Amino acid sequence: MTTKASDLFTLKNKNNLEVTFMAHGGRVISIKVPDAKGNLADVVIGYQTPAKALKGDAYFGALCGRYANRVVNGKFSIDGTEYQLDCNNGSNHLHGGFDGFNTRVWGVAPASITGFEQAYKLSLVSPDGDQKYPGEVRVEVTYGLTNDNEFVIEYSAKTTRPTIINLTSHAYFNLKGAGTGTVENHELQINATRYTPIDEKLGTVNGEIAPVKGTPMDFTKAKKLGLTCNANNHQVKLANGIDHNFVLDGEKGALKLAATLSDPDSGRKLEVYTDQPGIQIYTGGHFDSSETGKLGAPIQKWGGVAMETQIFPDSPNHAHFPNALLRPGETYKHRCVYKFG
Numbered sequence: 610m611t612t613k614a615s616d617l618f619t620l621k622n623k624n625n626l627e628v629t630f631m632a633h634g635g636r637v638i639s640i641k642v643p644d645a646k647g648n649l650a651d652v653v654i655g656y657q658t659p660a661k662a663l664k665g666d667a668y669f670g671a672l673c674g675r676y677a678n679r680v681v682n683g684k685f686s687i688d689g690t691e692y693q694l695d696c697n698n699g700s701n702h703l704h705g706g707f708d709g710f711n712t713r714v715w716g717v718a719p720a721s722i723t724g725f726e727q728a729y730k731l732s733l734v735s736p737d738g739d740q741k742y743p744g745e746v747r748v749e750v751t752y753g754l755t756n757d758n759e760f761v762i763e764y765s766a767k768t769t770r771p772t773i774i775n776l777t778s779h780a781y782f783n784l785k786g787a788g789t790g791t792v793e794n795h796e797l798q799i800n801a802t803r804y805t806p807i808d809e810k811l812g813t814v815n816g817e818i819a820p821v822k823g824t825p826m827d828f829t830k831a832k833k834l835g836l837t838c839n840a841n842n843h844q845v846k847l848a849n850g851i852d853h854n855f856v857l858d859g860e861k862g863a864l865k866l867a868a869t870l871s872d873p874d875s876g877r878k879l880e881v882y883t884d885q886p887g888i889q890i891y892t893g894g895h896f897d898s899s900e901t902g903k904l905g906a907p908i909q910k911w912g913g914v915a916m917e918t919q920i921f922p923d924s925p926n927h928a929h930f931p932n933a934l935l936r937p938g939e940t941y942k943h944r945c946v947y948k949f950g
């Protein structure tokens with residue numbers, strides 16, 4: 610189906626949970642979730658109108674790629690050939706560079722898939738050399754909604770030449786409701802005993818995998834985000850809150866519970882399941898209240914938390930990190946389930 614950037618699509622289930630997304634960047638622009646009493650709140654932060662979502666912050670709710678997260682100095686090698694990507698984030702490449710998948714108009718078609726109350730298939734062809742990556746890559750993303758209040762994102766991709774890939778979704782959640790304040794009072798639990806610290810010079814990871822134990826990054830037991838965001842700690846200061854990749858425990862490649870976010874005020878809860886090895890938790894430290902968001906409230910620092918399932922930052926440059934390589938004949942697959950309760 611041919612789509613225009615501004616086209617909007619809505620998925621709705623029997624419990625009135627409703628997900629709306631835009632062809633532009635495949636951006637999830639609202640998720641309306643009932644609380645225990647059935648009151649609906651929009652739990653993803655962003656702009657008040659879809660028109661603003663077309664022009665504003667590039668990543669709100671968007672699909673990111675070809676390589677979500679950072680590639681140090683934009684450099685990587687495959688089979689002895691070095692590639693140089695655009696550096697759009699200081700000296701690093703972030704989320705596919707200046708014209709990442711978040712800026713593309715995705716093809717969107719309704720799909721009837723067993724298990725989903727409603728579903729859409731999004732598709733994109735990224736030509737050979739696009740964003741300076743090798744290979745023509747065909748990407749398909751399914752957005753599906755179940756009557757169990759699961760918003761499921763399934764990614765797949767194929768390439769014509771060896772390349773690297775890492776796709777994710779960049780929605781920031783605030784379970785009390787977008788525009789109602791920060792997520793400092795939200796509780797987060799992550800099934801991760803290790804994380805990848807930020808290297809101050811590189812502005813991202815350096816290959817180190819460190820235990821969370823004894824650090825503010827220990828979310829093995831549910832803990833208020835504010836405790837970490839306000840901690841007097843070097844890693845927290847570097848990220849202006851949390852902007853870290855957590856190394857998920859559990860069986861490699863299996864779909865597993867990665868993290869649980871809950872808001873004591875509204876009683877809403879969000880479980881994130883994935884088959885990916887990592888989850889980037891980002892509390893939006895770069896928002897500075899200069900823009901107006903939902904409910905007419907400023908888009909503020911720590912106003913939402915992104916929970917981006919993916920492989921690790923800069924994986925192509927660290928042999929002991931998960932493999933980002935995709936070769937012709939192989940299929941990249943990634944599943945992420947956001948389950949609301």
Ligand code: BGC
Nearest residue numbers: 668678852853889891895917
């Ligand atoms: C990154 C942040 C970055 C943000 C941009 C996140 O995925 O972890 O460092 O600032 O994307 O929206």
